[in-house]
Amino acid sequence: MPEKNNSFSPLPPWPRTDYCGNLRATDAGREVALWGWVATRRDHGGLVFIDLRDREGIVQLVFNPAHDADAHLVASAARSEYYVAVKGAVVMRREGTVNAELPTGEIEIAVTAAEVLNPSNAPPFPIGGAENTAEEVRLKYRYLDLRRDGMQRNLRRRHQALRGARDYLDANGFIEIETPILFRATPEGARDYLVPSRVNPGKFYALPQSPQLLKQILMVGGFDRYYQIARCFRDEDLRANRQPEFSQIDIEMTGPRPEDIYAMAEGMMASIYKFALGVELARPFPRMPYAEAIERFGSDKPDLRFGLELKNLTAAFAGTAFKVFADVLARGEAIYALALPAECQLSRRELDELIESIKSRQGLGLAWVKINADGWQGPVAKFINDDERKRVVEAAGLHIGDTLLMVAGTPGKVCPLLGDVRLQLGTKFNLRDDAALKFLWVVDFPLFDYSDEEKRLVSVNHPFTAPNPADLALLDSRPLDARALAYDMVLNGQEMGGGSIRIHNAELQLKVFELLGIPRDEAAAKFGFLLDALGYGAPPHGGIAFGVDRIAMMVCGTDSLRDVMAFPKTQKAVDPMSGAPSEVDPRQLRELSIKVAL
RNA sequence: GGGGUCGUAGUUCAGCCCGGUUAGAACGCCGGCCUGUCACGUCGGAAGUCGUGGGUUCAAAUCCCAUCGGCCCCGCCA
Numbered sequence: 156m157p158e159k160n161n162s163f164s165p166l167p168p169w170p171r172t173d174y175c176g177n178l179r180a181t182d183a184g185r186e187v188a189l190w191g192w193v194a195t196r197r198d199h200g201g202l203v204f205i206d207l208r209d210r211e212g213i214v215q216l217v218f219n220p221a222h223d224a225d226a227h228l229v230a231s232a233a234r235s236e237y238y239v240a241v242k243g244a245v246v247m248r249r250e251g252t253v254n255a256e257l258p259t260g261e262i263e264i265a266v267t268a269a270e271v272l273n274p275s276n277a278p279p280f281p282i283g284g285a286e287n288t289a290e291e292v293r294l295k296y297r298y299l300d301l302r303r304d305g306m307q308r309n310l311r312r313r314h315q316a317l318r319g320a321r322d323y324l325d326a327n328g329f330i331e332i333e334t335p336i337l338f339r340a341t342p343e344g345a346r347d348y349l350v351p352s353r354v355n356p357g358k359f360y361a362l363p364q365s366p367q368l369l370k371q372i373l374m375v376g377g378f379d380r381y382y383q384i385a386r387c388f389r390d391e392d393l394r395a396n397r398q399p400e401f402s403q404i405d406i407e408m409t410g411p412r413p414e415d416i417y418a419m420a421e422g423m424m425a426s427i428y429k430f431a432l433g434v435e436l437a438r439p440f441p442r443m444p445y446a447e448a449i450e451r452f453g454s455d456k457p458d459l460r461f462g463l464e465l466k467n468l469t470a471a472f473a474g475t476a477f478k479v480f481a482d483v484l485a486r487g488e489a490i491y492a493l494a495l496p497a498e499c500q501l502s503r504r505e506l507d508e509l510i511e512s513i514k515s516r517q518g519l520g521l522a523w524v525k526i527n528a529d530g531w532q533g534p535v536a537k538f539i540n541d542d543e544r545k546r547v548v549e550a551a552g553l554h555i556g557d558t559l560l561m562v563a564g565t566p567g568k569v570c571p572l573l574g575d576v577r578l579q580l581g582t583k584f585n586l587r588d589d590a591a592l593k594f595l596w597v598v599d600f601p602l603f604d605y606s607d608e609e610k611r612l613v614s615v616n617h618p619f620t621a622p623n624p625a626d627l628a629l630l631d632s633r634p635l636d637a638r639a640l641a642y643d644m645v646l647n648g649q650e651m652g653g654g655s656i657r658i659h660n661a662e663l664q665l666k667v668f669e670l671l672g673i674p675r676d677e678a679a680a681k682f683g684f685l686l687d688a689l690g691y692g693a694p695p696h697g698g699i700a701f702g703v704d705r706i707a708m709m710v711c712g713t714d715s716l717r718d719v720m721a722f723p724k725t726q727k728a729v730d731p732m733s734g735a736p737s738e739v740d741p742r743q744l745r746e747l748s749i750k751v752a753l
Numbered sequence: 754g755g756g757g758u759c760g761u762a763g764u765u766c767a768g769c770c771c772g773g774u775u776a777g778a779a780c781g782c783c784g785g786c787c788u789g790u791c792a793c794g795u796c797g798g799a800a801g802u803c804g805u806g807g808g809u810u811c812a813a814a815u816c817c818c819a820u821c822g823g824c825c826c827c828g829c830c831a
Contacts, residue, residue: 201788391830617831628815
């Protein structure tokens with residue numbers, strides 16, 4: 156029998172023949188050799204049972220002292236999460252001892268040799284049990300957390316999703332090219348992660364927020380079709396679906412029309428769902444202009460799994476005597492509403508809370524009326540005359556029992572607000588079809604938005620987005636009305652990806668910079684390499700980028716990015732396992748010519 | 754930067770409103786017994802900076818203030 160394992164040989168005592176979780180009745184009679192962790196041990200004093208776990212699942216080992224006394228001793232001494240190697244025969248379980256809960260439940264391993272390759276401290280939380288351990292603890296001992304079924308399944312499904320993407324892109328002539336992680340800081344966009352340059356004291360690299368400029372330059376460089384699973388970095392506050400470090404499937408092609416991008420991206424998404432879940436997606440995905448998405452759903456990423464669309468009641472209230480609405484209309488603003496059906500009843504208290512939450516956010520008011528069989532009820536019902544009621548019923552498609560929630564103000568504020576209320580109500584009344592996969596292209600984004608804070612135009616997408624050629628003339632007169640050749644892919648109310656056709660002409664690019672308030676010299680200093688590149692026969696080009704982590708969340712059916720990343724960070728951007736970020740040796744700082752001022 | 758919520762054995766929680774024994778339970782852990790279990794059973798045992806600091810009080814896990822940390826959200830994230 157094996158000599159006592161106190162030498163901790165780095166080599167296993169025998170090769171593995173199978174994964175535990177793969178063994179079946181058809182393997183009965185085979186001699187197998189397994190490695191794995193002790194999931195549970197059931198010690199009967201004589202007989203010992205151990206459930207051995209590896210990445211494929213669990214199989215029951217039986218240690219019979221009459222069969223092999225040494226192996227039985229090893230089993231008696233083994234504890235949870237010991238890593239052990241065993242040899243034995245696959246045998247059918249005897250009548251009445253089959254475990255229908257386990258895929259391997261028809262068989263067991265009659266162990267003839269066993270060795271502990273490495274013992275384990277008592278695990279700080281159960282690996283096999285319920286998943287209700289505090290996330291802080293799970294992240295600190297992530298290597299144990301990763302052994303759990305859920306994480307094993309999620310990361311493997313993520314792998315399959317990426318395989319689906321790569322398979323499709325490769326088959327369609329896209330070339331995978333890596334771009335630098337050490338890049339340069341550029342204005343616009345998120346806060347950069349900076350990396351000091353030792354050999355250039357006082358100068359810094361920035362980690363890329365995305366490979367946007369580099370992929371454009373790859374088009375100028377003649378690669379025609381490029382993709383990359385690119386790591387991106389943004390130093391902004393975290394959310395359940397936002398980590399400082401994340402991955403994109405980054406794609407760029409030469410000469411596409413938006414339709415070409417849609418078809419390619421739909422094909423890729425179909426391949427992802429096929430590889431990850433074996434699901435066939437219905438294509439093509441529907442499309443909706445940005446303006447319509449805002450008007451109907453109050454969002455540029457509408458969740459189409461339920462209705463409850465916004466209703467425009469501006470016309471219905473034209474000429475109203477109700478002063479609040481009349482004032483709003485006099486300013487040329489609008490009135491929008493949600494018509495909550497009879498089966499979704501809000502209590503008076505819930506209505507009051509809704510009004511409060513709206514006031515606290517935008518300073519807007521919410522007026523509600525209930526459409527009862529014997530008339531309208533609510534604080535403002537008496538201000539609405541019969542003519543208006545008739546028009547409102549028609550415009551909002553009201554039925555008896557409905558509750559009408561109305562908000563008045565500028566459409567730019569009212570619609571997003573009602574869009575949020577719509578989502579809240581959708582959750583509250585469980586209106587969503589959970590099984591649905593509602594893909595959607597949101598198209599015709601505006602090119603610019605006006606930033607009240609910065610008192611200037613800002614890009615809705617990014618400064619390299621091409622204007623819709625039909626709207627070129629608007630750039631000088633009414634830039635805010637100009638549409639972009641930009642598009643987002645939305646799934647169930649989540650933005651999965653977005654992209655645009657790019658500007659490939661240096662003059663037009665300079666003009667857009669100018670509209671954004673970036674003077675020529677600054678543009679030359681910060682984007683000179685791009686402008687230069689555009690000057691050398693740059694072909695028209697465009698592309699799209701997808702959030703890998705969000706795709707993984709969707710195919711894994713989880714609400715948290717941390718469930719689909721091996722080593723995520725907490726909301727404070729900390730890694731509880733390694734302790735990053737950490738202080739560094741003063742010598743390192745000196746080398747970098749950095750002084751820390753706290 | 755702001756709002757909400759949570760923090761008590763290794764883990765998951767109760768206790769906190771309404772201050773007053775030795776701070777409990779389950780799982781896990783340690784030891785004994787056990788040859789068909791699979792959440793094995795059974796007998797016994799160890800295990801706590803009640804996040805931290807301050808305050809009120811004769812007395813604080815419990816009340817007050819501050820602070821740190823986890824999670825959710827707003828701002829922010831082209």
